[in-house]
Amino acid sequence: MSTLAKRKVCLLGATGVGKTSLVLRFVRSIFSDTYQTTIGTRIETKHIHYDDHEIVLVLWDLSGEDEFQRVRLSYLRGAAGYLLVADGTRRATVETALALHHTAAALLGDVPRVLVLNKADLRALWELDDASERELAARWPVFETSAKTGAGVEEAFRALGHALLPR
Protein backbone atom coordinates (compact mmCIF):
# COMPACT_ATOMS: atom_id res chain seq x y z
CA MET A 1 0.00 0.00 0.00
CA SER A 2 1.41 3.37 -0.91
CA THR A 3 0.94 6.34 1.40
CA LEU A 4 -0.14 9.65 0.01
CA ALA A 5 2.78 12.05 0.13
CA LYS A 6 2.15 15.82 0.11
CA ARG A 7 4.89 17.97 -1.33
CA LYS A 8 5.12 21.73 -1.31
CA VAL A 9 6.43 23.16 -4.57
CA CYS A 10 7.03 26.88 -5.23
CA LEU A 11 6.79 28.54 -8.61
CA LEU A 12 9.48 31.17 -8.93
CA GLY A 13 10.11 33.62 -11.72
CA ALA A 14 9.80 37.14 -13.04
CA THR A 15 6.40 38.75 -13.42
CA GLY A 16 4.28 37.87 -16.41
CA VAL A 17 6.21 34.74 -17.36
CA GLY A 18 3.12 32.56 -16.92
CA LYS A 19 3.42 30.99 -13.46
CA THR A 20 -0.29 31.31 -12.75
CA SER A 21 -1.16 30.22 -16.27
CA LEU A 22 0.94 27.07 -15.91
CA VAL A 23 -0.72 26.17 -12.62
CA LEU A 24 -4.19 26.82 -14.01
CA ARG A 25 -3.43 24.79 -17.13
CA PHE A 26 -2.05 21.90 -15.08
CA VAL A 27 -4.64 21.88 -12.30
CA ARG A 28 -7.80 23.00 -14.08
CA SER A 29 -6.99 22.70 -17.80
CA ILE A 30 -7.88 26.33 -18.45
CA PHE A 31 -6.04 29.25 -20.02
CA SER A 32 -6.79 32.94 -20.43
CA ASP A 33 -5.03 35.48 -22.61
CA THR A 34 -5.81 38.32 -20.20
CA TYR A 35 -3.04 39.09 -17.77
CA GLN A 36 -4.05 39.27 -14.12
CA THR A 37 -1.02 39.70 -11.95
CA THR A 38 -0.92 37.56 -8.81
CA ILE A 39 -1.20 39.51 -5.59
CA GLY A 40 0.39 37.72 -2.67
CA THR A 41 0.20 33.96 -2.90
CA ARG A 42 -2.20 31.47 -4.34
CA ILE A 43 -2.09 27.81 -3.48
CA GLU A 44 -3.48 24.95 -5.57
CA THR A 45 -3.17 21.23 -5.08
CA LYS A 46 -2.99 18.46 -7.63
CA HIS A 47 -2.76 14.69 -7.37
CA ILE A 48 -0.33 13.02 -9.74
CA HIS A 49 -0.45 9.32 -10.42
CA TYR A 50 2.56 7.29 -11.46
CA ASP A 51 2.58 3.55 -12.12
CA ASP A 52 2.45 2.45 -8.52
CA HIS A 53 2.68 5.75 -6.71
CA GLU A 54 0.64 8.83 -6.12
CA ILE A 55 1.72 12.21 -4.87
CA VAL A 56 -0.05 15.46 -3.98
CA LEU A 57 1.68 18.57 -5.16
CA VAL A 58 0.83 21.68 -3.15
CA LEU A 59 1.65 24.37 -5.67
CA TRP A 60 2.58 27.77 -4.30
CA ASP A 61 2.03 30.32 -7.03
CA LEU A 62 3.91 33.37 -5.80
CA SER A 63 3.71 36.93 -7.03
CA GLY A 64 6.50 37.43 -9.55
CA GLU A 65 9.80 39.13 -8.95
CA ASP A 66 10.30 42.60 -10.41
CA GLU A 67 11.26 46.13 -9.47
CA PHE A 68 7.88 46.64 -7.77
CA GLN A 69 8.03 43.62 -5.51
CA ARG A 70 10.51 40.97 -4.40
CA VAL A 71 9.62 37.36 -3.78
CA ARG A 72 9.24 36.81 -0.03
CA LEU A 73 11.85 34.25 0.81
CA SER A 74 10.12 33.06 3.96
CA TYR A 75 7.52 31.52 1.62
CA LEU A 76 10.06 28.96 0.53
CA ARG A 77 10.02 27.41 3.99
CA GLY A 78 9.09 23.78 3.81
CA ALA A 79 9.27 23.53 0.01
CA ALA A 80 10.37 20.11 -1.23
CA GLY A 81 11.21 21.44 -4.67
CA TYR A 82 10.66 24.36 -6.99
CA LEU A 83 9.77 25.19 -10.52
CA LEU A 84 11.67 28.07 -12.06
CA VAL A 85 9.68 29.78 -14.77
CA ALA A 86 11.07 32.00 -17.51
CA ASP A 87 9.47 33.48 -20.59
CA GLY A 88 11.30 32.31 -23.71
CA THR A 89 10.37 35.51 -25.50
CA ARG A 90 12.10 37.65 -22.86
CA ARG A 91 15.71 36.70 -22.29
CA ALA A 92 16.01 38.80 -19.13
CA THR A 93 13.48 36.56 -17.37
CA VAL A 94 15.97 33.70 -17.58
CA GLU A 95 18.45 35.79 -15.60
CA THR A 96 15.76 36.50 -13.00
CA ALA A 97 14.95 32.80 -12.75
CA LEU A 98 18.62 31.91 -12.28
CA ALA A 99 19.04 34.59 -9.61
CA LEU A 100 15.99 33.20 -7.78
CA HIS A 101 17.46 29.74 -8.08
CA HIS A 102 20.60 30.87 -6.24
CA THR A 103 18.55 32.32 -3.41
CA ALA A 104 16.30 29.28 -3.21
CA ALA A 105 19.23 26.86 -3.27
CA ALA A 106 20.90 28.79 -0.45
CA LEU A 107 17.76 28.34 1.67
CA LEU A 108 16.60 24.88 0.67
CA GLY A 109 19.79 23.17 -0.34
CA ASP A 110 20.02 20.89 -3.32
CA VAL A 111 16.33 20.02 -3.71
CA PRO A 112 14.70 18.88 -6.97
CA ARG A 113 13.89 21.69 -9.37
CA VAL A 114 13.12 22.16 -13.03
CA LEU A 115 13.49 25.13 -15.33
CA VAL A 116 10.54 25.90 -17.53
CA LEU A 117 10.81 28.07 -20.65
CA ASN A 118 7.23 29.07 -21.17
CA LYS A 119 5.35 30.60 -24.13
CA ALA A 120 6.78 28.06 -26.57
CA ASP A 121 3.81 28.80 -28.85
CA LEU A 122 5.40 32.20 -29.56
CA ARG A 123 8.32 30.74 -31.52
CA ALA A 124 8.63 33.74 -33.79
CA LEU A 125 9.39 35.96 -30.80
CA TRP A 126 11.66 33.46 -29.08
CA GLU A 127 14.77 35.17 -27.73
CA LEU A 128 16.79 32.17 -26.65
CA ASP A 129 19.02 30.53 -29.20
CA ASP A 130 19.71 26.82 -29.32
CA ALA A 131 23.21 27.24 -27.92
CA SER A 132 22.08 28.99 -24.76
CA GLU A 133 19.24 26.51 -24.30
CA ARG A 134 21.73 23.65 -24.57
CA GLU A 135 23.92 25.36 -22.02
CA LEU A 136 20.97 25.63 -19.61
CA ALA A 137 19.97 22.05 -20.28
CA ALA A 138 23.43 20.89 -19.25
CA ARG A 139 22.80 22.19 -15.74
CA TRP A 140 19.04 21.66 -15.35
CA PRO A 141 16.10 19.62 -16.38
CA VAL A 142 14.71 22.14 -18.89
CA PHE A 143 11.20 22.03 -20.34
CA GLU A 144 9.75 24.13 -23.09
CA THR A 145 6.11 24.69 -22.30
CA SER A 146 3.09 26.56 -23.48
CA ALA A 147 0.40 27.23 -20.93
CA LYS A 148 -1.63 28.40 -23.90
CA THR A 149 -1.60 25.16 -25.91
CA GLY A 150 -0.76 22.91 -22.97
CA ALA A 151 2.36 21.57 -24.66
CA GLY A 152 5.00 20.35 -22.21
CA VAL A 153 3.12 21.50 -19.11
CA GLU A 154 2.09 18.10 -17.78
CA GLU A 155 5.59 16.75 -18.49
CA ALA A 156 7.30 19.50 -16.50
CA PHE A 157 5.14 19.08 -13.39
CA ARG A 158 5.25 15.29 -13.63
CA ALA A 159 9.03 15.29 -13.86
CA LEU A 160 9.33 17.42 -10.75
CA GLY A 161 6.71 15.32 -8.96
CA HIS A 162 8.61 12.18 -9.86
CA ALA A 163 11.78 13.53 -8.32
CA LEU A 164 9.77 14.18 -5.14
CA LEU A 165 8.32 10.69 -4.76
CA PRO A 166 9.16 9.04 -1.45
CA ARG A 167 11.93 6.49 -1.95
Add this chain to the structure above:
Amino acid sequence: METSIASSILASLGKVVLERQPDGTFLQRGDAPAWFAHRMRGVLHADTPIRVESLFPFLEVFLPEAEAVWQGEGATRIDSDVWCETAEGGEELPLEATALLVGPARLLVITRCDELFHERRLVLQRARELRITYDALAREIEQKDILMHCIVHDLASPLQTILGVLSSLDERDPPGEDGVLLDAALDAALRQRSMIREILTVFAAEHGGLDATHEEAVVCDLHVVLPHVVAEHERTARGRNVRIERDAPPPGSFVVADEPRLVRVLANLLDNAVRHSPVGGHVHVRVRGDDTSLEVSVEDEGPGVPPSLAARLFERFGRGIGPEAGTGLGLYFCRITVERWGGAIGYAAPPEGGARFWFRLRRAATSTGARAA
Protein backbone atom coordinates in the same frame (compact mmCIF):
# COMPACT_ATOMS: atom_id res chain seq x y z
CA MET B 1 -23.91 41.39 25.88
CA GLU B 2 -21.05 43.72 24.91
CA THR B 3 -18.88 40.81 23.89
CA SER B 4 -21.57 39.51 21.62
CA ILE B 5 -21.99 42.91 19.89
CA ALA B 6 -18.24 43.17 19.47
CA SER B 7 -18.04 39.71 18.01
CA SER B 8 -20.83 40.31 15.53
CA ILE B 9 -19.11 43.55 14.48
CA LEU B 10 -15.93 41.63 13.82
CA ALA B 11 -17.84 39.01 11.83
CA SER B 12 -19.57 41.64 9.75
CA LEU B 13 -16.16 43.18 9.03
CA GLY B 14 -15.22 39.80 7.56
CA LYS B 15 -12.96 38.86 10.46
CA VAL B 16 -12.80 35.54 12.25
CA VAL B 17 -11.07 35.35 15.63
CA LEU B 18 -9.30 32.12 16.54
CA GLU B 19 -7.58 31.42 19.83
CA ARG B 20 -4.49 29.28 19.92
CA GLN B 21 -4.66 26.33 22.31
CA PRO B 22 -1.67 24.86 24.13
CA ASP B 23 -1.70 21.85 21.77
CA GLY B 24 -1.34 24.09 18.72
CA THR B 25 -4.94 23.81 17.52
CA PHE B 26 -7.30 26.79 17.42
CA LEU B 27 -10.80 27.45 18.73
CA GLN B 28 -13.16 29.89 17.09
CA ARG B 29 -14.19 32.82 19.32
CA GLY B 30 -17.33 34.83 18.63
CA ASP B 31 -19.33 34.80 15.41
CA ALA B 32 -18.02 33.50 12.13
CA PRO B 33 -18.20 35.71 9.06
CA ALA B 34 -20.07 34.17 6.14
CA TRP B 35 -16.96 33.22 4.16
CA PHE B 36 -15.54 31.34 7.14
CA ALA B 37 -18.79 29.60 8.01
CA HIS B 38 -18.90 28.42 4.43
CA ARG B 39 -15.41 26.95 4.67
CA MET B 40 -16.31 25.22 7.91
CA ARG B 41 -19.49 23.61 6.62
CA GLY B 42 -19.65 20.08 7.85
CA VAL B 43 -17.88 20.90 11.10
CA LEU B 44 -20.47 20.09 13.72
CA HIS B 45 -19.55 22.16 16.73
CA ALA B 46 -18.27 25.69 16.99
CA ASP B 47 -15.85 24.43 19.62
CA THR B 48 -14.23 21.81 17.40
CA PRO B 49 -10.43 22.29 17.48
CA ILE B 50 -9.20 23.63 14.15
CA ARG B 51 -5.88 22.91 12.46
CA VAL B 52 -5.52 26.20 10.66
CA GLU B 53 -2.52 25.14 8.58
CA SER B 54 -4.62 22.35 7.06
CA LEU B 55 -7.47 24.71 6.42
CA PHE B 56 -5.14 27.37 5.00
CA PRO B 57 -1.81 25.90 3.90
CA PHE B 58 -0.48 29.44 3.50
CA LEU B 59 -0.40 29.78 7.28
CA GLU B 60 2.40 27.20 7.45
CA VAL B 61 4.84 29.99 6.73
CA PHE B 62 3.09 32.55 8.93
CA LEU B 63 2.59 30.52 12.11
CA PRO B 64 6.30 30.32 12.98
CA GLU B 65 6.45 34.13 12.82
CA ALA B 66 3.20 34.40 14.81
CA GLU B 67 4.63 32.09 17.44
CA ALA B 68 7.19 34.73 18.38
CA VAL B 69 4.36 37.15 19.15
CA TRP B 70 2.42 34.59 21.16
CA GLN B 71 5.50 33.72 23.19
CA GLY B 72 5.69 37.40 24.13
CA GLU B 73 9.01 37.87 22.35
CA GLY B 74 9.17 41.36 20.92
CA ALA B 75 6.18 42.73 19.00
CA THR B 76 2.64 42.20 20.29
CA ARG B 77 1.24 41.98 16.78
CA ILE B 78 2.28 40.79 13.35
CA ASP B 79 0.45 40.79 10.00
CA SER B 80 0.83 38.33 7.18
CA ASP B 81 0.93 39.28 3.54
CA VAL B 82 -2.23 38.79 1.49
CA TRP B 83 -2.94 35.35 0.15
CA CYS B 84 -5.74 34.18 -2.04
CA GLU B 85 -8.06 31.22 -1.60
CA THR B 86 -10.65 30.06 -4.05
CA ALA B 87 -14.17 30.64 -2.78
CA GLU B 88 -17.22 28.63 -3.70
CA GLY B 89 -17.96 29.24 -7.38
CA GLY B 90 -14.29 29.77 -8.19
CA GLU B 91 -14.04 33.46 -7.31
CA GLU B 92 -11.09 34.84 -5.43
CA LEU B 93 -11.12 35.00 -1.67
CA PRO B 94 -8.28 37.27 -0.54
CA LEU B 95 -7.30 36.85 3.09
CA GLU B 96 -4.86 38.36 5.54
CA ALA B 97 -3.90 37.13 9.01
CA THR B 98 -2.90 38.98 12.16
CA ALA B 99 -1.36 37.40 15.23
CA LEU B 100 -2.05 39.23 18.51
CA LEU B 101 -1.33 38.78 22.15
CA VAL B 102 -4.26 40.17 24.18
CA GLY B 103 -3.64 39.57 27.87
CA PRO B 104 -3.06 35.84 28.09
CA ALA B 105 -5.03 35.12 24.90
CA ARG B 106 -3.06 34.16 21.81
CA LEU B 107 -5.24 35.30 18.96
CA LEU B 108 -5.17 34.74 15.23
CA VAL B 109 -7.48 37.06 13.33
CA ILE B 110 -8.15 36.19 9.70
CA THR B 111 -9.67 38.96 7.61
CA ARG B 112 -11.27 38.88 4.22
CA CYS B 113 -9.63 41.87 2.49
CA ASP B 114 -11.23 42.36 -0.93
CA GLU B 115 -10.70 46.09 -0.99
CA LEU B 116 -7.00 46.06 -0.17
CA PHE B 117 -6.53 43.23 -2.63
CA HIS B 118 -8.24 45.01 -5.50
CA GLU B 119 -6.50 48.29 -4.84
CA ARG B 120 -3.14 46.62 -4.79
CA ARG B 121 -3.93 44.69 -7.91
CA LEU B 122 -4.99 47.85 -9.73
CA VAL B 123 -1.66 49.52 -9.05
CA LEU B 124 0.63 46.54 -9.56
CA GLN B 125 -1.21 45.31 -12.60
CA ARG B 126 -0.89 48.68 -14.31
CA ALA B 127 2.76 49.04 -13.38
CA ARG B 128 3.58 45.57 -14.64
CA GLU B 129 1.66 45.93 -17.87
CA LEU B 130 3.48 49.19 -18.60
CA ARG B 131 6.80 47.52 -17.86
CA ILE B 132 6.04 44.68 -20.25
CA THR B 133 4.90 47.07 -23.00
CA TYR B 134 8.00 49.18 -22.50
CA ASP B 135 10.28 46.16 -22.78
CA ALA B 136 8.50 44.99 -25.91
CA LEU B 137 8.90 48.41 -27.52
CA ALA B 138 12.56 48.62 -26.58
CA ARG B 139 13.11 45.25 -28.19
CA GLU B 140 11.30 46.30 -31.33
CA ILE B 141 13.40 49.44 -31.60
CA GLU B 142 16.56 47.43 -31.20
CA GLN B 143 15.50 45.03 -33.93
CA LYS B 144 14.72 47.92 -36.25
CA ASP B 145 18.13 49.39 -35.48
CA ILE B 146 19.78 46.17 -36.47
CA LEU B 147 17.74 46.05 -39.64
CA MET B 148 18.72 49.62 -40.45
CA HIS B 149 22.34 48.79 -39.80
CA CYS B 150 22.19 45.93 -42.28
CA ILE B 151 20.51 48.06 -44.93
CA VAL B 152 23.01 50.88 -44.54
CA HIS B 153 25.85 48.43 -44.61
CA ASP B 154 24.58 46.94 -47.85
CA LEU B 155 24.18 50.38 -49.38
CA ALA B 156 27.89 50.99 -48.83
CA SER B 157 29.22 48.24 -51.09
CA PRO B 158 27.92 49.43 -54.49
CA LEU B 159 29.05 52.88 -53.42
CA GLN B 160 32.62 51.62 -53.15
CA THR B 161 32.41 50.58 -56.79
CA ILE B 162 30.95 53.92 -57.84
CA LEU B 163 33.72 55.76 -56.00
CA GLY B 164 36.36 53.54 -57.58
CA VAL B 165 35.06 54.19 -61.07
CA LEU B 166 34.70 57.91 -60.53
CA SER B 167 38.22 58.16 -59.10
CA SER B 168 39.82 56.39 -62.02
CA LEU B 169 37.90 58.58 -64.46
CA ASP B 170 39.06 61.60 -62.49
CA GLU B 171 42.66 60.48 -62.79
CA ARG B 172 42.33 60.77 -66.57
CA ASP B 173 41.67 64.46 -65.91
CA PRO B 174 38.85 64.96 -68.43
CA PRO B 175 38.77 68.45 -69.93
CA GLY B 176 36.13 71.15 -69.64
CA GLU B 177 32.61 70.53 -68.40
CA ASP B 178 33.15 66.76 -68.07
CA GLY B 179 35.74 67.43 -65.41
CA VAL B 180 33.38 69.71 -63.48
CA LEU B 181 30.56 67.18 -63.66
CA LEU B 182 32.88 64.42 -62.57
CA ASP B 183 34.07 66.45 -59.59
CA ALA B 184 30.47 67.06 -58.57
CA ALA B 185 29.67 63.34 -58.81
CA LEU B 186 32.79 62.43 -56.82
CA ASP B 187 31.94 64.99 -54.13
CA ALA B 188 28.42 63.67 -53.80
CA ALA B 189 29.62 60.08 -53.59
CA LEU B 190 32.20 60.98 -50.94
CA ARG B 191 29.57 62.81 -48.95
CA GLN B 192 27.31 59.82 -49.17
CA ARG B 193 30.09 57.59 -47.93
CA SER B 194 30.71 59.81 -44.95
CA MET B 195 27.00 59.77 -44.09
CA ILE B 196 26.98 56.00 -44.21
CA ARG B 197 30.05 55.86 -41.98
CA GLU B 198 28.39 58.20 -39.53
CA ILE B 199 25.36 55.96 -39.26
CA LEU B 200 27.52 52.91 -38.77
CA THR B 201 29.59 54.68 -36.11
CA VAL B 202 26.48 55.66 -34.19
CA PHE B 203 25.34 52.11 -34.36
CA ALA B 204 28.69 50.83 -33.10
CA ALA B 205 28.73 53.35 -30.25
CA GLU B 206 25.19 52.46 -29.15
CA HIS B 207 25.78 48.78 -29.28
CA GLY B 208 28.86 48.69 -27.14
CA GLY B 209 31.52 49.81 -29.58
CA LEU B 210 32.75 52.32 -27.03
CA ASP B 211 33.44 50.37 -23.92
CA ALA B 212 33.68 52.00 -20.55
CA THR B 213 37.15 50.71 -19.71
CA HIS B 214 38.40 52.51 -22.76
CA GLU B 215 37.42 55.92 -21.52
CA GLU B 216 39.79 56.72 -18.72
CA ALA B 217 42.73 55.37 -20.60
CA VAL B 218 42.38 57.56 -23.67
CA VAL B 219 43.65 61.06 -23.63
CA CYS B 220 44.25 63.52 -26.43
CA ASP B 221 45.59 66.99 -26.79
CA LEU B 222 43.26 69.71 -28.10
CA HIS B 223 46.32 71.74 -28.96
CA VAL B 224 47.03 69.16 -31.68
CA VAL B 225 43.55 68.02 -32.70
CA LEU B 226 41.78 71.34 -33.03
CA PRO B 227 44.05 73.06 -35.61
CA HIS B 228 44.12 69.88 -37.63
CA VAL B 229 40.31 69.61 -37.90
CA VAL B 230 39.90 73.32 -38.57
CA ALA B 231 42.48 73.17 -41.36
CA GLU B 232 40.56 70.33 -42.98
CA HIS B 233 37.38 72.38 -43.02
CA GLU B 234 38.92 75.57 -44.28
CA ARG B 235 38.76 74.40 -47.87
CA THR B 236 35.02 73.72 -47.90
CA ALA B 237 34.48 76.94 -45.96
CA ARG B 238 36.40 78.97 -48.54
CA GLY B 239 34.20 77.46 -51.23
CA ARG B 240 31.26 79.21 -49.53
CA ASN B 241 33.31 82.28 -48.76
CA VAL B 242 33.06 81.56 -45.04
CA ARG B 243 35.99 82.23 -42.74
CA ILE B 244 36.84 80.06 -39.76
CA GLU B 245 38.62 81.81 -36.90
CA ARG B 246 39.91 79.82 -34.02
CA ASP B 247 41.55 80.20 -30.63
CA ALA B 248 44.79 78.41 -30.11
CA PRO B 249 44.52 76.10 -27.13
CA PRO B 250 47.79 76.11 -25.14
CA PRO B 251 50.11 73.14 -25.60
CA GLY B 252 49.25 70.30 -23.25
CA SER B 253 45.47 70.82 -23.35
CA PHE B 254 44.86 67.21 -22.50
CA VAL B 255 41.30 65.97 -22.28
CA VAL B 256 39.60 62.63 -21.78
CA ALA B 257 38.59 61.65 -25.32
CA ASP B 258 39.89 59.42 -28.07
CA GLU B 259 41.25 61.16 -31.08
CA PRO B 260 39.33 59.64 -34.02
CA ARG B 261 36.00 60.27 -32.32
CA LEU B 262 36.95 63.71 -31.08
CA VAL B 263 37.84 64.58 -34.68
CA ARG B 264 34.38 63.43 -35.75
CA VAL B 265 32.65 65.44 -33.04
CA LEU B 266 34.53 68.58 -34.00
CA ALA B 267 34.03 67.90 -37.70
CA ASN B 268 30.30 67.51 -37.16
CA LEU B 269 29.97 70.84 -35.41
CA LEU B 270 32.16 72.62 -37.96
CA ASP B 271 30.27 71.05 -40.85
CA ASN B 272 26.99 72.28 -39.43
CA ALA B 273 28.35 75.74 -38.74
CA VAL B 274 29.76 76.16 -42.26
CA ARG B 275 26.62 74.73 -43.87
CA HIS B 276 24.34 77.13 -41.99
CA SER B 277 26.57 80.20 -42.37
CA PRO B 278 25.54 83.00 -44.70
CA VAL B 279 27.93 83.56 -47.62
CA GLY B 280 30.77 85.75 -46.38
CA GLY B 281 30.05 84.88 -42.74
CA HIS B 282 32.40 83.93 -39.93
CA VAL B 283 32.66 80.81 -37.82
CA HIS B 284 34.41 81.17 -34.44
CA VAL B 285 35.95 78.24 -32.64
CA ARG B 286 36.75 79.14 -29.04
CA VAL B 287 38.38 77.25 -26.22
CA ARG B 288 37.89 78.05 -22.57
CA GLY B 289 38.99 76.14 -19.56
CA ASP B 290 39.06 75.85 -15.84
CA ASP B 291 40.89 73.50 -13.50
CA THR B 292 38.80 70.50 -14.30
CA SER B 293 37.52 70.88 -17.83
CA LEU B 294 37.98 72.46 -21.24
CA GLU B 295 35.10 73.81 -23.25
CA VAL B 296 35.13 74.13 -27.02
CA SER B 297 32.47 76.21 -28.72
CA VAL B 298 31.62 76.63 -32.38
CA GLU B 299 29.65 79.74 -33.29
CA ASP B 300 28.16 80.70 -36.61
CA GLU B 301 26.20 83.68 -37.93
CA GLY B 302 23.43 81.62 -39.50
CA PRO B 303 19.72 81.69 -38.70
CA GLY B 304 20.15 79.68 -35.48
CA VAL B 305 18.00 76.75 -34.41
CA PRO B 306 14.23 77.31 -34.28
CA PRO B 307 13.13 77.11 -30.63
CA SER B 308 10.76 74.28 -31.51
CA LEU B 309 13.72 72.09 -32.50
CA ALA B 310 16.16 73.22 -29.82
CA ALA B 311 14.93 70.86 -27.14
CA ARG B 312 15.34 67.77 -29.29
CA LEU B 313 18.49 68.82 -31.05
CA PHE B 314 20.70 66.09 -29.65
CA GLU B 315 18.14 63.34 -30.04
CA ARG B 316 18.01 61.02 -32.98
CA PHE B 317 16.61 62.83 -36.01
CA GLY B 318 16.29 65.86 -33.73
CA ARG B 319 16.77 68.33 -36.59
CA GLY B 320 13.96 66.79 -38.51
CA ILE B 321 14.47 64.93 -41.74
CA GLY B 322 15.47 66.68 -44.93
CA PRO B 323 18.47 67.47 -47.07
CA GLU B 324 19.69 70.19 -44.69
CA ALA B 325 19.46 67.87 -41.70
CA GLY B 326 21.95 65.35 -43.09
CA THR B 327 21.50 61.92 -41.57
CA GLY B 328 19.79 63.31 -38.50
CA LEU B 329 22.34 61.41 -36.44
CA GLY B 330 25.31 63.77 -36.34
CA LEU B 331 24.47 65.67 -33.15
CA TYR B 332 23.10 62.55 -31.59
CA PHE B 333 26.43 60.87 -32.21
CA CYS B 334 28.22 63.88 -30.69
CA ARG B 335 26.14 63.69 -27.55
CA ILE B 336 26.47 59.97 -26.86
CA THR B 337 30.19 60.15 -27.58
CA VAL B 338 30.91 63.17 -25.39
CA GLU B 339 28.74 61.80 -22.59
CA ARG B 340 30.60 58.54 -22.59
CA TRP B 341 33.79 60.44 -21.95
CA GLY B 342 32.08 62.01 -18.95
CA GLY B 343 31.63 65.31 -20.76
CA ALA B 344 28.65 67.41 -21.77
CA ILE B 345 27.37 69.04 -24.91
CA GLY B 346 24.81 71.76 -25.52
CA TYR B 347 23.37 74.50 -27.65
CA ALA B 348 22.77 78.11 -26.81
CA ALA B 349 21.22 80.85 -28.90
CA PRO B 350 23.48 83.90 -28.50
CA PRO B 351 21.50 87.13 -27.98
CA GLU B 352 23.20 88.70 -31.02
CA GLY B 353 21.88 85.91 -33.30
CA GLY B 354 23.47 82.89 -34.92
CA ALA B 355 24.06 79.55 -33.25
CA ARG B 356 26.49 78.45 -30.57
CA PHE B 357 27.26 74.78 -30.00
CA TRP B 358 29.62 73.82 -27.21
CA PHE B 359 31.03 70.73 -25.60
CA ARG B 360 32.98 70.32 -22.41
CA LEU B 361 35.50 67.56 -21.76
CA ARG B 362 37.20 66.57 -18.55
CA ARG B 363 40.84 67.56 -18.32
CA ALA B 364 43.15 64.59 -18.20
CA ALA B 365 45.53 65.05 -15.28
CA THR B 366 48.49 64.11 -17.41
CA SER B 367 49.19 62.37 -20.63
CA THR B 368 52.06 60.11 -19.80
CA GLY B 369 53.06 59.56 -23.38
CA ALA B 370 52.80 63.15 -24.45
CA ARG B 371 54.50 64.61 -21.37
CA ALA B 372 57.40 62.22 -21.58
CA ALA B 373 57.99 63.15 -25.20
